[in-house]
Amino acid sequence: MQVEVGTKAPDFELRNQHGESVSLSGFRGEKNVVLLFYPFAFTGVCTGELCALRDELPHFVNEDVQLLAVSNDSPFSLRVFAEQEGFDYPLLSDFWPHGRVSREYGVFDEEKGCAVRGTFILDKEGVVRWTVINGLPDARDLNEYVQALKSL
Template identity: 60%
Template structure:
């Protein structure tokens, strides 16, 4: 079932590239969250999108906003990729149960075994304020979710 704008964002706890647990609800009352689902680590469009976030990180991660990127890859693959690309934001492993968090947001591509390219902006109250879902081969326009963040 897809998560729509105005819905409470499903809570989750996943491990990041440092094998540390990150829980979505820990940001409630403190920060808005940009939740980015991407298909696979070490792939072209995914790398381009995350490098764009890295290059504009102060817009996506600051005292008011936290970026969380999620794929089905393991924390170990995320660690290598984060070090290689200089990603200083959490890359979360929706590894096991495989794709469970992507499924809870309605963005898991069952036939392929990975998440669609989806972004959810979650406000400090834990409510989905904005979302976009693209196919795996269709890059997102970061300017659109910067506009959505500015509207919070």
Template identity: 65%
Template sequence: MTIQVGDQAPDFELKDNHGAPVRLSDHRGRQNVVLVFYPFAFTSVCTDELRALRDGQGRLADRDTHLLAVSTDSVHTLRVFAEQERLEYPLLSDFWPHGDVSRAYGVFDDSKGCAVRGTFVIDREGLVRWTVVNALPDARDLNDYVEALDTL
């Protein structure tokens, strides 16, 4: 079951592309969070989406929002991917236990072994305020996230 608007966002701790722990709860009371699940690093649609987020990150920061991107890739894969694509925001590894956080948000595809394209806008209090879940081939639009943030 996918997390719905109005639900408390499940807290988690994952390692980022540098191996540092990142907790969703670290942002509670301080910043909104855009939590983006994507299938795999180095794939065309994912790369295009993450580049768009890189290029539009200022639009999120202007809205006092922190970006967290999650895939089931390993920390090492994410480190190389972030360096290659010049991604300066955290890429979080939901590698092991495999897909646990993706499952908690209801965006894990068991048949593919990865997350589908799910995005959750989470307010400072930890409530999900907007969400979209797309199939693997369907890219998302940063403008939708910005519009959702503008309603907070």
């Protein structure tokens, strides 16, 4: 079941592309979080979306906001992906137990074995304030994220 607007986002701790542990609760009280789930590194739509975020990074990583991008890839794959594309924000690995966090947020596709395109905007207290879920082939609109962040 998908996490609903108005509810507390499930906490998690995952490794980023550098093998460092990142927990959602580490941002509580300090930053709003854009939590973005995407299917796989190195795929066309995902790469396009993450590059668009990179190109508009000041909107998504600043003193008030932290972007966390989560996929079911291994941290090793994510490191190469981040280096190749110049991503300076955390790419988190929900690789093992496979898809645990994606399942908690209701965005794991059991048949395909990966997360669908789910975005959750969380306020500084960790409450979900906005969300959008798109199918695997459908890119998301970054302008919607910017508007949702402005409303916090």
